[in-house]
Amino acid sequence: MSTAPGAGASDGAAGRAPGGGPSGDATDTPLLTARGIAKRYAQREALRGVDLDAHAGELIAVIGPNGAGKTTLLSILAGAQEPSAGTIELAGDAPAHGSSVGWVPQQPAVYSRLTVAENLELFARLERVSDPRAAVREMLEQTGLRERAQERVGRLSGGNRQRVNIALGLLADPAVLVLDEPSSSLDPRQRERLWRFVLESSGRGRSVVFSTHNVAEAERYAGRVIVLADGELLFSGTPAELARSSGSDGGLGFEGAFVEFLRIRGH
Amino acid sequence: MKSMLKKDLVILARSRLLVGVLVVYPIAVALLIGLAISRAPSKPKVAVVNLSPPGASVELGARPARRVQVGHYYGALLKQIQAVPVATRAQAIAKVRSGRVLAAIVIPANIAARLSSVTSQGEIEVIYNGEALEQSFVHSTIEAALAQANLELSNRIRSLAASVIADLLKGGNLGVPGTPQNLPGLRRIPGILQGVLRRQPPGPQREALAQVAEFAQFAAQNLGLSGRVLNTVSRPIAVHTKLLHGRRTPLDAYAVVVAVSISLMFVCVLLAAGGVALEREEHTLSRLVRGLVSRELLLVEKLLLAAGCSLVLAFAMLAGIGAFVGLEWGRVAQWLLALAGGAVAFGALGVAIGALAREVRAASLLAFLLSLPLAFLALVPAGAVAGGLYDAIRVISFVFPFKAALQALDAAVNRSSPGLGSSLVHLLTLTLAFAALARVGLRRAE
Numbered sequence: 001m002s003t004a005p006g007a008g009a010s011d012g013a014a015g016r017a018p019g020g021g022p023s024g025d026a027t028d029t030p031l032l033t034a035r036g037i038a039k040r041y042a043q044r045e046a047l048r049g050v051d052l053d054a055h056a057g058e059l060i061a062v063i064g065p066n067g068a069g070k071t072t073l074l075s076i077l078a079g080a081q082e083p084s085a086g087t088i089e090l091a092g093d094a095p096a097h098g099s100s101v102g103w104v105p106q107q108p109a110v111y112s113r114l115t116v117a118e119n120l121e122l123f124a125r126l127e128r129v130s131d132p133r134a135a136v137r138e139m140l141e142q143t144g145l146r147e148r149a150q151e152r153v154g155r156l157s158g159g160n161r162q163r164v165n166i167a168l169g170l171l172a173d174p175a176v177l178v179l180d181e182p183s184s185s186l187d188p189r190q191r192e193r194l195w196r197f198v199l200e201s202s203g204r205g206r207s208v209v210f211s212t213h214n215v216a217e218a219e220r221y222a223g224r225v226i227v228l229a230d231g232e233l234l235f236s237g238t239p240a241e242l243a244r245s246s247g248s249d250g251g252l253g254f255e256g257a258f259v260e261f262l263r264i265r266g267h
Numbered sequence: 268m269k270s271m272l273k274k275d276l277v278i279l280a281r282s283r284l285l286v287g288v289l290v291v292y293p294i295a296v297a298l299l300i301g302l303a304i305s306r307a308p309s310k311p312k313v314a315v316v317n318l319s320p321p322g323a324s325v326e327l328g329a330r331p332a333r334r335v336q337v338g339h340y341y342g343a344l345l346k347q348i349q350a351v352p353v354a355t356r357a358q359a360i361a362k363v364r365s366g367r368v369l370a371a372i373v374i375p376a377n378i379a380a381r382l383s384s385v386t387s388q389g390e391i392e393v394i395y396n397g398e399a400l401e402q403s404f405v406h407s408t409i410e411a412a413l414a415q416a417n418l419e420l421s422n423r424i425r426s427l428a429a430s431v432i433a434d435l436l437k438g439g440n441l442g443v444p445g446t447p448q449n450l451p452g453l454r455r456i457p458g459i460l461q462g463v464l465r466r467q468p469p470g471p472q473r474e475a476l477a478q479v480a481e482f483a484q485f486a487a488q489n490l491g492l493s494g495r496v497l498n499t500v501s502r503p504i505a506v507h508t509k510l511l512h513g514r515r516t517p518l519d520a521y522a523v524v525v526a527v528s529i530s531l532m533f534v535c536v537l538l539a540a541g542g543v544a545l546e547r548e549e550h551t552l553s554r555l556v557r558g559l560v561s562r563e564l565l566l567v568e569k570l571l572l573a574a575g576c577s578l579v580l581a582f583a584m585l586a587g588i589g590a591f592v593g594l595e596w597g598r599v600a601q602w603l604l605a606l607a608g609g610a611v612a613f614g615a616l617g618v619a620i621g622a623l624a625r626e627v628r629a630a631s632l633l634a635f636l637l638s639l640p641l642a643f644l645a646l647v648p649a650g651a652v653a654g655g656l657y658d659a660i661r662v663i664s665f666v667f668p669f670k671a672a673l674q675a676l677d678a679a680v681n682r683s684s685p686g687l688g689s690s691l692v693h694l695l696t697l698t699l700a701f702a703a704l705a706r707v708g709l710r711r712a713e
Contacts, residue, residue, distance in 0.1 A: 079557035103557060109550040113278045125270045126559040152281075168554065 539617025609672030
């Protein structure tokens with residue numbers, strides 16, 4: 001496998017610390033540091049001065065109303081878009097993006113006329129993984145897609161397609177995994193499997209940043225919640241801190257507290 | 268680049284319907300256009316009533332009279348049209364009315380007599396269908412057919428008249444039983460008369476004979492010019508054709524170049540546009556451009572793939588047609604150069620379209636809608652439309668690669684001008700311009 005930011009080379013075996021980064025709990029040294037991220041589309045400001053630190057083993061949920069800038073922020077963190085202003089730094093001397101940040105976009109970014117294995121092998125080669133075939137085998141095992149390896153992606157169910165999408169994001173064993181609304185097209189059983197997989201991935205020391213409209217998922221799985229509205233970072237803290245900052249005594253539930261928080265902040 | 272090319276070839280191979288359409292459609296369009304350009308307009312279907320008696324002839328001269336069969340005129344006319352022989356004028360009119368023929372020509376019974384009279388012209392009747400569009404086409408075609416038949420008849424009459432005059436000048440045996448033998452001929456008469464004059468004593472008879480000899484000399488000289496005069500009268504203006512641009516391009520060879528250029532354009536533009544649009548439709552573009560493949564490399568890869576596939580197809584097409592149409596195989600290197608230049612420019616146009624469109628269908632439609640009129644505009648000849656409009660067409664043809672690719676291939680295959688070098692420079696310039704547009708389009712669309 002490739003050498004990823006943070007430390008030494010990984011061994012390519014299942015259960016390894018991703019990217020060779022710190023395994024286990026979050027540490028004080030962030031794997032990814034974003035400062036003053038701004039994005040402007042013509043006259044519209046999609047993001048305004050957003051700061052974010054992502055530590056090893058940390059699971060960060062980005063939530064906010066529609067048009068808040070969640071997808072823009074995540075695609076900038078993943079390197080799919082250039083920010084208009086601001087900087088992104090990764091721990092170590094790894095390249096800013098590519099193999100060091102795994103990207104799982106909202107819509108599965110896969111070639112529907114290629115098979116699952118062909119998709120994985122193509123991106124493994126593009127990610128310059130040292131042994132692409134071994135990486136493909138490992139990903140097929142990890143995502144439970146071994147039986148579907150020779151099927152064309154276009155013939156897979158939405159859930160399995162999303163699994164391929166996630167597998168592509170993890171191919172290069174990145175230190176940071178960025179997922180944009182990963183559970184939006186999945187049924188409850190598939191969602192459960194997805195989060196189990198993400199938690200396992202985070203538990204191995206990988207920093208995971210995900211966006212969601214389902215605030216219950218943020219409360220349940222995220223260690224830290226970031227609230228965006230109109231391109232502005234309104235909050236960064238634990239779900240419990242967000243609930244407290246809305247002034248609710250717990251009677252509203254997390255979703256109610258989140259809505260109340262937005263109302264208080266004028267959104 | 269290698270992985271991306273391999274991936275796109277696998278995807279292409281699995282899109283059999285698309286490949287089939289991309290190959291069959293341009294070939295079909297190209298062949299249709301080639302046939303339309305290279306084939307002469309079909310002859311109009313015309314009813315013909317020949318009322319002149321069989322063997323009727325126009326007589327010229329006397330003792331013996333020379334004859335031109337009316338059948339010669341009829342035959343010359345039939346060569347120009349698709350004739351439907353009918354017996355009567357009424358039947359001819361009925362056929363025109365029913366639309367089974369576009370017009371009718373009635374050759375009257377007295378045409379030979381009128382021509383023989385020398386004092387009056389022969390007359391024929393032409394009956395047209397009244398439908399405006401067809402009438403204009405039929406009118407001009409039949410006018411041309413009649414003019415051609417008239418010319419052929421005129422040539423025959425001129426030839427006979429010249430032969431009668433030649434006989435008058437040279438004399439001898441006319442080869443017809445009952446006619447005088449060893450006639451002296453007008454050219455010999457002045458010499459004979461001079462001989463007689465030398466033996467004639469001076470006096471009024473000698474003076475009169477001298478005047479006759481002088482007139483005979485004058486008549487022989489002037490009659491000798493009559494052959495050339497007849498030629499001038501029958502064809503007062505001779506047409507000499509001069510080509511201003513290079514070597515003459517045979518129409519069938521030019522049709523081949525047009526057909527191959529159209530195929531090259533369709534396949535290349537559609538493949539390149541579809542290839543780029545597919546990356547966006549499959550949402551893979553955002554994954555690729557995050558450090559895995561640069562946008563420039565992605566565009567170059569799509570361009571080269573489309574150019575390579577279309578080059579192979581176009582060359583196969585050119586070689587295939589070359590088996591039937593005489594092409595210079597010694598210039599195969601120039602063919603490949605021209606095809607490559609055109610393919611790369613079309614590829615650049617295609618990736619620009621693909622970068623601007625969000626999905627494959629939109630890109631394909633845009634590519635198709637743009638390519639078809641470009642091809643037709645580039646084929647509009649000078650003088651076919653008003654000057655201002657032709658200038659606008661020239662500008663459009665200049666800023667898109669079809670015309671330059673057509674000129675490059677025409678230069679490579681037919682040695683026409685402008686030369687291959689200048690067309691390739693033009694194509695290279697357009698390639699850079701469209702590649703830059705594609706790069707901007709790809710960034711703006713993100």
